[in-house]
Amino acid sequence: MSGISISTIVDYVLAVCVLAALVASVIMCAADAKRRGKSPVLISLMVILFFPVGLFVWLVFRRKNQRP
Secondary structure, three states, X not given: OXXXXXXXXXXXXXXXXXXXXXXXXXXXXXXXXXXXXXXXXHHHHHHHHOOOHHHHHHHHHOOOOOOO
């Protein structure tokens, strides 16, 4: 059989989903870091280099919103 197998297609779809999740996580964390007065570049690097653990660490250890 020639051509692309189903497992190859599934692998590509899974890779695209993981990449989309990574990009969305970086955008969300960078915006959140900027809003909180933190460095968006540093937070984005942490999320990219240690994905998905970096995302979890940012979401758990970020400072909570304080009411005025």
